[in-house]
Amino acid sequence: MTDTLRRTPLFSQHQALNARFTPFGEWEMPLQYSSILQEHHAVRQRVGMFDISHMGKFLLHGAGVHAALQVLVPTDLSRLRAGQAKYTVLLNEAGGIVDDVILYIEEAAVRCIVNAATAAKDMAWLRRYLPPECEIVDESATKVLLAVQGPAATATLDPLCADSLAPLKPYRHRAVKILGQPAWVARTGYTGEDGVEILVDSDTGERLWQALLEAGVTPCGLGARDTLRLEAAMLLYGQDMDEETTPLEAGLEWLIDWQKRTFVGREALSRQKQEGIERQLVGLExxxxxIARxxxxxxxxxxxVGKVTSGTLSPTLGNAIALGYVFPEFANVGRELTVQVRDRHVPAVVVPRPFYRRPR
Structure with a gap:
C-alpha cells in the first residue's frame, strides 16, 4: 500500500483483525478478514458488518433545499416526508449518470450518501446546481458509517439501542441512541439482505465496532460486499454504469418521473426514449x-454483441452470474449467448434480475 491512500477511523480495528487490505479508489480498505465465502454466507444466514466510512456523507440544508433537489434528479421527491429515503441518480445534461445516491429526507435538510470514488465530483456537481442559499456540510471525514446486514441485524443491534430498530421500515431512517450516544440509523443497504446503516461520530464508531464483534457479528470486507450486491443485481458505479451510461440503458428507467417537466438531463433522455437505446443491461447465468469478468x-x-461489466461465482446460488450490456435485440430473457472466458466460449443465458431475492 502507498502512504497516499486514505484510511477510515476504524483502520486500526481492521489491522487488529488481520484484515487483508486492498486499494479502493483513494482508500485503503479491508478486502476480507477470514474468507470472502465465509463472510458472504454470514450476511445471508446471520449478520455481518462492513466499515463503509469511506463513502461520501453530505448534509444539505437551507431555504428551499427540497424544492431545489427536485430539479436535480429525475425522481419525484415531492411525496417524500421526513424519515423517508429514496435511491436515485445524479445526471449530466446528456442524461449520463454522474453517480447513484440515496437521499434521506429530514424536516429542514436532506442527507446524501454518495460513492467514495465520486465524492469530490458529486460535491462540485451539487455546488454547481444548488442555489447559494443551500449549504452543503461535508461529514465524510468526521463520521463513521457502518452497515450491519443480515436476517439477524436488528435483533443483534437492539440490545445496544435505547429503542428497538425492528419497527423501522425499509428506506426509512431516524435518530436513535446507540451505546448511549447520538446516532442516525437507516434501514438501507447494498447486500440484498435486511439490515441497517449507522452514522455515528468516530469514538462511538470504534466502540460500536467492538460491541458488535463481542455480540458475534462477522466483520466483512469489500470482497463479500461485491458478491452480495451482485447476487442482488445492485449496480456498481464506475463498473456497471458511468457518465456515458443513461438510466434507460442501465435498467433504471423506474427512477425517472416523466411527469416532471424539468430536471437535468431530461431533454436528452426524452430523445433517447423516443429514438431507442443502443445497448441494454442484462443479467447472465x-x-x-x-467466471465472466x-x-x-x-x-x-x-x-x-456486448461486454460483461461485473461477474462472479455466486456463493448462494452455486453458479456463475454476470451483468453486462448487449444490443437490445439480444436482451430478452431466455436468450442463449456465450461469454468468451480467456480462449473458450462459455454458454450463458439471459435471466431475470435480481439473481437472488431474500426470503420474506
Missing part, C-alpha cells in the same frame, strides 16, 4: 465452467 466479450454465435 453461465451454463458451463468459467469485467470487459469479457459477449457473443451470439460468431457475432460480438
Amino acid at each position: 453461465l451454463q458451463g465452467k468459467g 469485467h470487459d469479457y466479450p459477449i457473443y451470439w454465435q460468431a457475432q460480438a
Whole structure:
C-alpha cells in the first residue's frame, strides 16, 4: 500500500483483525478478514458488518433545499416526508449518470450518501446546481458509517439501542441512541439482505465496532460486499454504469418521473426514449465452467454483441452470474449467448434480475 491512500477511523480495528487490505479508489480498505465465502454466507444466514466510512456523507440544508433537489434528479421527491429515503441518480445534461445516491429526507435538510470514488465530483456537481442559499456540510471525514446486514441485524443491534430498530421500515431512517450516544440509523443497504446503516461520530464508531464483534457479528470486507450486491443485481458505479451510461440503458428507467417537466438531463433522455437505446443491461447465468469478468466479450454465435461489466461465482446460488450490456435485440430473457472466458466460449443465458431475492 502507498502512504497516499486514505484510511477510515476504524483502520486500526481492521489491522487488529488481520484484515487483508486492498486499494479502493483513494482508500485503503479491508478486502476480507477470514474468507470472502465465509463472510458472504454470514450476511445471508446471520449478520455481518462492513466499515463503509469511506463513502461520501453530505448534509444539505437551507431555504428551499427540497424544492431545489427536485430539479436535480429525475425522481419525484415531492411525496417524500421526513424519515423517508429514496435511491436515485445524479445526471449530466446528456442524461449520463454522474453517480447513484440515496437521499434521506429530514424536516429542514436532506442527507446524501454518495460513492467514495465520486465524492469530490458529486460535491462540485451539487455546488454547481444548488442555489447559494443551500449549504452543503461535508461529514465524510468526521463520521463513521457502518452497515450491519443480515436476517439477524436488528435483533443483534437492539440490545445496544435505547429503542428497538425492528419497527423501522425499509428506506426509512431516524435518530436513535446507540451505546448511549447520538446516532442516525437507516434501514438501507447494498447486500440484498435486511439490515441497517449507522452514522455515528468516530469514538462511538470504534466502540460500536467492538460491541458488535463481542455480540458475534462477522466483520466483512469489500470482497463479500461485491458478491452480495451482485447476487442482488445492485449496480456498481464506475463498473456497471458511468457518465456515458443513461438510466434507460442501465435498467433504471423506474427512477425517472416523466411527469416532471424539468430536471437535468431530461431533454436528452426524452430523445433517447423516443429514438431507442443502443445497448441494454442484462443479467447472465453461465451454463458451463468459467467466471465472466469485467470487459469479457459477449457473443451470439460468431457475432460480438456486448461486454460483461461485473461477474462472479455466486456463493448462494452455486453458479456463475454476470451483468453486462448487449444490443437490445439480444436482451430478452431466455436468450442463449456465450461469454468468451480467456480462449473458450462459455454458454450463458439471459435471466431475470435480481439473481437472488431474500426470503420474506
